[in-house]
Amino acid sequence: MSGRHLLLTAWAFAPARTSGVYRAIGLANAFASRGWDVTVLTAPEKTFADEGVIDASLSEQIHDRVRTVHVPFSSGLYASDVAEWSRTQARFPELWGAVRGLPFPEAGFGGWRRALARAADRVHRTTRVDLTLGTASPSVDFIPGWHLKRRHGVPNIMDYRDAWTIDVFTGGRNPRATRRSEQWESRLIDSADQVWFVNEPIRGWHAAKYPLAADRMRVVSNGFDVVDGQSPAVPMVDHVPGRPLTFGYLGTINHGQFPTEALLAGWTRARERSTELAGARLVLRGYLGRTGIADEHLEDFLRRGAAVGIAYEGPVAKAQIQDVYATFDALVLALASGPGVTSGKVFEFAATGLPVVSVHDPSSAASAVMEGSPVWSPTASMGPDDIADALIVGAERARTQTAQSRAEAISWGAQWERGHQLQSAVDGAERLLATGGGR
Amino acid sequence: MDIVVLAPSGRYSADALPGLAETDRVTVVSWVGAPAVEADEVLELRQSPRSARVVAVLSRSLAGRMLVRVLPLDGGARFWRASVAAGEVARRIGEADLIIAAERDGGFAAWKWMRNTSRTGAPPAVVRGYAAARARISRR
Numbered sequence: 183m184s185g186r187h188l189l190l191t192a193w194a195f196a197p198a199r200t201s202g203v204y205r206a207i208g209l210a211n212a213f214a215s216r217g218w219d220v221t222v223l224t225a226p227e228k229t230f231a232d233e234g235v236i237d238a239s240l241s242e243q244i245h246d247r248v249r250t251v252h253v254p255f256s257s258g259l260y261a262s263d264v265a266e267w268s269r270t271q272a273r274f275p276e277l278w279g280a281v282r283g284l285p286f287p288e289a290g291f292g293g294w295r296r297a298l299a300r301a302a303d304r305v306h307r308t309t310r311v312d313l314t315l316g317t318a319s320p321s322v323d324f325i326p327g328w329h330l331k332r333r334h335g336v337p338n339i340m341d342y343r344d345a346w347t348i349d350v351f352t353g354g355r356n357p358r359a360t361r362r363s364e365q366w367e368s369r370l371i372d373s374a375d376q377v378w379f380v381n382e383p384i385r386g387w388h389a390a391k392y393p394l395a396a397d398r399m400r401v402v403s404n405g406f407d408v409v410d411g412q413s414p415a416v417p418m419v420d421h422v423p424g425r426p427l428t429f430g431y432l433g434t435i436n437h438g439q440f441p442t443e444a445l446l447a448g449w450t451r452a453r454e455r456s457t458e459l460a461g462a463r464l465v466l467r468g469y470l471g472r473t474g475i476a477d478e479h480l481e482d483f484l485r486r487g488a489a490v491g492i493a494y495e496g497p498v499a500k501a502q503i504q505d506v507y508a509t510f511d512a513l514v515l516a517l518a519s520g521p522g523v524t525s526g527k528v529f530e531f532a533a534t535g536l537p538v539v540s541v542h543d544p545s546s547a548a549s550a551v552m553e554g555s556p557v558w559s560p561t562a563s564m565g566p567d568d569i570a571d572a573l574i575v576g577a578e579r580a581r582t583q584t585a586q587s588r589a590e591a592i593s594w595g596a597q598w599e600r601g602h603q604l605q606s607a608v609d610g611a612e613r614l615l616a617t618g619g620g621r
Numbered sequence: 622m623d624i625v626v627l628a629p630s631g632r633y634s635a636d637a638l639p640g641l642a643e644t645d646r647v648t649v650v651s652w653v654g655a656p657a658v659e660a661d662e663v664l665e666l667r668q669s670p671r672s673a674r675v676v677a678v679l680s681r682s683l684a685g686r687m688l689v690r691v692l693p694l695d696g697g698a699r700f701w702r703a704s705v706a707a708g709e710v711a712r713r714i715g716e717a718d719l720i721i722a723a724e725r726d727g728g729f730a731a732w733k734w735m736r737n738t739s740r741t742g743a744p745p746a747v748v749r750g751y752a753a754a755r756a757r758i759s760r761r
């Protein structure tokens with residue numbers, strides 16, 4: 183199917199490097215590679231450049247059929263250029279933010295609703311939109327789809343890469359959800375033709391909350407990205423006898439989500455119990471939180487970690503990740519615990535073919551991804567002894583992995599390529615249009 | 622590069638602005654009594670302890686912060702007035718290449734100083750938060 187027009191809304195899109203950008207890029211490219219013209223409504227690049235959250239290499243990953251439309255955006259959360267402030271914003275920031283948030287109940291983003299609706303109208307007027315897709319968070323990204331559906335009957339898909347009124351760590355009610363946000367979510371889901379979620383626990387929680395929409399809900403998993411034709415797969419090189427092992431972690435390191443204390447305790451215990459681990463290093467790569475700088479908790483963790491062979495060696499551009507994975511002998515998948523937590527990193531880790539040691543709650547959705555991997559060593563619990571056990575098994579696998587077993591692991595991980603994951607989702611979207619396009 | 626950090630609480634660490642050169646100078650403007658900070662210079666402003674206590678109590682909720690903002694004892698407005706009263710702050714601002722509103726209550730002073738300096742010539746860059754400051758510094 184070709185010549186169709188998708189309107190995708192993603193607050194952050196390339197070259198912004200905030201979380202969720204990779205899924206948005208993947209979605210745009212998946213439709214574009216099937217012949218769709220894709221228009222992306224996104225915030226202006228300056229929003230991200232001012233905060234230093236840009237990765238220019240991401241722009242090179244965008245398919246030729248994808249066009250971006252920058253929709254004016256201002257928010258108390260991202261208003262870093264004081265020269266652009268009004269007197270009201272400078273003098274009464276809380277009041278300014280509250281008034282701007284009135285159109286849509288989402289702190290920091292609600293004020294974007296009207297600009298998004300106007301932009302959607304303009305795009306639809308210029309080139310008729312056949313399908314809309316909003317990927318959130320922020321949830322205001324759902325507005326263009328809802329708006330064009332109401333006004334023009336354009337079929338509409340909501341894509342939750344996170345959750346809004348549900349806490350993904352527990353499945354319970356998000357304590358920050360308000361009555362108004364609950365009402366809005368209900369309204370949006372009621373109007374959507376399909377609702378996508380990144381894993382089964384999150385889908386299940388929403389299906390239980392909105393049973394009338396359950397048959398329109400499906401899981402559209404994340405995946406790893408192939409950049410410039412290169413997957414993160416790490417071909418086997420010969421072991422150098424006696425060379426200490428290097429464990430690696432690559433991903434954003436957020437205080438409160440990255441399990442610093444459990445990892446540190448487990449790693450320390452493993453070093454006490456294993457001479458192999460005693461000489462090993464754990465190298466952490468990635469951004470430190472959204473701002474790229476460690477808060478006092480992360481600083482403290484890194485300082486204590488340095489004494490036991492844990493080193494932080496800075497962020498990595500998307501285009502460089504394959505080279506960085508190639509410097510590791512094994513990976514440590516350290517994630518926040520919670521049944522709804524998958525993390526995009528799990529797919530990339532799986533794709534490398536390197537032994538992966540899971541340091542997250544066994545009930546994590548990441549376990550469902552890694553199950554079946556021939557080189558996976560999950561911890562049985564977040565206790566230090568169990569984490570040490572997993573690390574010791576991971577070290578042994580790293581020492582004994584052969585070219586054949588590495589190739590088998592790479593082959594197993596290839597199923598998680600993002601484009602492959604998204605194909606059935608695009609199929610489903612095309613079927614939606616083929617059967618009359620929406621409800 | 623001359624950098625002025627408007628941080629009423631005095632919370633500032635050199636780690637917030639990595640990559641500065643030896644010749645760069647950081648001046649932190651804070652309320653008097655703030656904890657010692659790692660800056661080339663600290664300018665302390667005086668405030669009424671009673672006002673500070675009232676504001677601290679009210680600022681525990683969003684509604685309280687919104688109420689405080691419209692009162693004369695608002696921390697942002699008081700910080701601005703105190704910075705005007707301290708002649709040394711005006712001198713440092715006048716020499717600054719970059720002004721950073723490091724905290725919410727430093728925002729109004731940053732905006733007012735930006736407006737004042739723009740009347741007297743080329744204004745310095747004025748940003749809110751260290752992430753934006755680092756982005757500016759990296760582009761120099």
